[in-house]
Amino acid sequence: MIALLLRDLRLATRAGGGFGLGVAFFLILSALVPFGIGPDRGALAPVAPGILWVGALLSCLLSLDRIFALDHEDGSLDLLATAPMPLEGTVAVKALAHWITTGLPLILAAPVFAILLQLPTRAMPMLILSLLIGTPALSMLGAFGAAVTVGLRRGGLLLSLLVLPLYIPTLIFGAEITRRGAESLPVTTPLVFLGGVTLLVLALIPFAAAAALRVNLR
Amino acid sequence: MSLWEYANPAKFMRTTDRVLPWLVVSAAICVTGGLVWGFLTPDDYRQGSTVKIVFLHVPAALMAINIWVMMLVASLIWIIRRHHVSALAAKAAAPIGAVMTLIALITGAIWGQPMWGTWWEWDPRLTSFLILFLFYVGYIALWSAIEDPDSAADLTGVVCLVGSVFALLSRYAVLFWNQGLHQGASLSVQSGERMAATYRHPLYLSMIGFGLLFLALVVIRTRTEIRKRRLAALQAQEARA
Amino acid sequence: MIDLGRYAGTVLAAYGVSLLLLVGLIWHSVAANARARRNLERHKTDA
Numbered sequence: 141m142i143a144l145l146l147r148d149l150r151l152a153t154r155a156g157g158g159f160g161l162g163v164a165f166f167l168i169l170s171a172l173v174p175f176g177i178g179p180d181r182g183a184l185a186p187v188a189p190g191i192l193w194v195g196a197l198l199s200c201l202l203s204l205d206r207i208f209a210l211d212h213e214d215g216s217l218d219l220l221a222t223a224p225m226p227l228e229g230t231v232a233v234k235a236l237a238h239w240i241t242t243g244l245p246l247i248l249a250a251p252v253f254a255i256l257l258q259l260p261t262r263a264m265p266m267l268i269l270s271l272l273i274g275t276p277a278l279s280m281l282g283a284f285g286a287a288v289t290v291g292l293r294r295g296g297l298l299l300s301l302l303v304l305p306l307y308i309p310t311l312i313f314g315a316e317i318t319r320r321g322a323e324s325l326p327v328t329t330p331l332v333f334l335g336g337v338t339l340l341v342l343a344l345i346p347f348a349a350a351a352a353l354r355v356n357l358r
Numbered sequence: 359m360s361l362w363e364y365a366n367p368a369k370f371m372r373t374t375d376r377v378l379p380w381l382v383v384s385a386a387i388c389v390t391g392g393l394v395w396g397f398l399t400p401d402d403y404r405q406g407s408t409v410k411i412v413f414l415h416v417p418a419a420l421m422a423i424n425i426w427v428m429m430l431v432a433s434l435i436w437i438i439r440r441h442h443v444s445a446l447a448a449k450a451a452a453p454i455g456a457v458m459t460l461i462a463l464i465t466g467a468i469w470g471q472p473m474w475g476t477w478w479e480w481d482p483r484l485t486s487f488l489i490l491f492l493f494y495v496g497y498i499a500l501w502s503a504i505e506d507p508d509s510a511a512d513l514t515g516v517v518c519l520v521g522s523v524f525a526l527l528s529r530y531a532v533l534f535w536n537q538g539l540h541q542g543a544s545l546s547v548q549s550g551e552r553m554a555a556t557y558r559h560p561l562y563l564s565m566i567g568f569g570l571l572f573l574a575l576v577v578i579r580t581r582t583e584i585r586k587r588r589l590a591a592l593q594a595q596e597a598r599a
Numbered sequence: 600m601i602d603l604g605r606y607a608g609t610v611l612a613a614y615g616v617s618l619l620l621l622v623g624l625i626w627h628s629v630a631a632n633a634r635a636r637r638n639l640e641r642h643k644t645d646a
Contacts, residue, residue: 284520288500288513298496298503302517305492306524309531316535333534337527348520355512393614407606411613418617457624461617468613472606571621578628585635589642 141225141233148237151210162199162242163249169195170253181258188257189267189318195253196246196271196314197278197307201300203242204282207234208290208353217290221357227350235276235283235346243275259322266321270334274314277338280345281306287349291356309337367584370443374577381577385570392417392564399556411469413561417568419462422490425455425572429497430522433515443580445511446587448518449501450579454572456494463487485532486525493521507587 173191177183211217220230250271251264259267285303289295313334320327396413432448435441466484467477478484500517504510 288517289503291509292503294503298499301492301499302496305489305496305528306520308489308528309524312528312531312535330534333531337531340523340527344523345520348516352513352516355509355516358509397614401604407604407610410610414613414617453627454624457620461620464616464620465613468609468616472609575625575628578632582628582632582635585632585639589635589639592639592642 141229144220144225144230144233145237148234149240152206152237152241160245162202163245165202166195166199166246166249166253169198170256173257184258185260185322188254188259189263189322190315191257192250192254192259192267193270193274193311193315193318196250196275197304197311199246200242200275200278200282201303203238204286204303205289205296205299207238207283207286209286209295212290212356217353218357221353227353228346231283231287231346231349231353232280232342235280235349238283239276239279243271243279247271247275259318262324263318263322266327267318269331270314270317270321273331273334273338274310277310277341278307280341280349281310284345284349284352287352287356290353310334313337367443367588371581371584374581378574378577381570381574385567385574388563388567389571390567392560392562392567395560396557396564399560402557405473408469408473409557411465412557413564415462415465415469416561417565418458418465419487420565421568421572422455422459422462422487424569425451425458426490426493426522426525428576429455429518433518436511437515437519442511442587443584445515446583447576447580448514449511450583451572451576452494452498452501454575454579456491456498458568458572459487459491459494463491482529482533486529489528489532490525493525497521507590 170191173187174184177187208217211220221227223230247268250267254264254267282303285299285306288302289299292298313330316330317327317334320330393413397410399410401407402409429448429451432444432451436445436448463484466487470479471477497514497517500514501510504513
């Protein structure tokens with residue numbers, strides 16, 4: 141399992157692996173929003189939590205098809221499927237690798253972009269906390285979408301169509317936590333819900349994703 | 359004699375051959391009857407004549423949800439017992455569900471314009487239906503994207519299961535989100551309660567009509583799928599010969 | 600004729616759009632079914 145994780149991390153960080161692409165996209169998005177809305181602090185600050193969360197969602201989406209597509213092309217996915225490790229475990233490790241290469245940089249970069257979007261400083265801890273709890277669910281759901289669409293030639297668009305509606309609960313609670321953080325309101329309730337959604341996803345989705353992979357490898 | 363015999367495509371075709379005319383006729387009578395009766399009801403003292411929209415809106419919304427549930431059951435039957443008719447029925451039902459969701463959304467918007475003063479409000483119910491529509495679209499797109507029919511049935515089945523969990527989750531998340539946005543400012547679309555019998559009876563008829571219409575359509579569409587599948591099987595057979 | 604009052608446009612638009620969608624769905628279902636049957640029968644007579 142650790143070997144697979146390290147291999148995936150090496151592949152992602154290698155040249156052409158697309159590492160950092162998500163963060164760059166996030167940066168562009170954060171830079172574009174003020175052009176669309178206007179530079180006014182009073183206009184930007186209220187929408188900042190939502191924009192940051194939607195931005196995190198979209199950046200995460202960018203690299204999803206890579207989770208299985210490359211391994212499917214060169215046949216190593218078939219090897220992984222016949223390996224002694226259960227396919228559910230493979231899915232979980234792959235999602236973890238995606239989270240480390242996409243979610244973690246996103247979390248580290250988010251405070252910088254939050255400054256660009258005039259998010260009040262007191263909301264920073266809640267932004268980071270909500271992303272920390274929420275993004276693993278995004279990666280895992282993305283792995284499910286990638287597993288469903290892995291055999292398709294034009295799977296990219298379909299992948300986003302399938303995955304984005306699944307992101308709605310995470311988005312709602314994550315943005316709500318950040319917003320409450322900005323307004324110094326109690327955050328326990330949405331925090332518990334967000335954690336619940338993530339735990340549910342982590343517990344159930346590996347099985348669904350592995351089932352989809354088995355169908356696609358038939 | 360058991361229910362599972364209908365999982366045999368030939369048996370399904372024979373049975374529906376006999377049932378379908380009755381289904382079509384009764385659906386036509388109930389839908390027309392319900393809508394015409396509804397159209398003739400007196401105006402509501404607050405909503406004026408817009409109350410007539412309810413006879414389209416509520417049955418469509420009811421079917422939108424029930425069709426998804428039916429797809430979930432059909433997908434489960436396919437995944438567990440691998441009956442082809444079941445998978446094809448789920449496929450056949452999805453576009454009907456999408457149209458029903460669309461009707462519910464559009465009639466709601468048209469009704470909301472004069473009543474609430476807005477075409478769209480991010481009310482929990484409206485938002486949930488928009489999300490439901492997205493799920494329908496994704497499901498249909500997935501069916502049309504995969505070439506191998508059995509893989510398509512498997513994958514859409516899994517997506518339907520996961521989608522059901524998340525549609526439900528989104529429903530309650532949306533409830534939370536809207537309260538978080540603006541406390542107390544809720545526009546209720548409740549129409550079943552405190553409704554006079556003058557409106558209730560045509561509404562029931564219309565609901566039954568929409569249900570029968572769905573049954574008739576799903577049977578027709580399933581038959582289409584079975585025929586397509588049979589043709590493909592015959593062609594594959596010849597290609598091998 | 601029923602008097603729809605000042606909401607006539609609203610009510611008629613709702614019914615119009617809905618019936619259009621329903622008729623479209625029914626037409627599509629029936630047409631696809633007829634096409635599938637024709638294709639199948641033509642195939643059988645060819646063979």
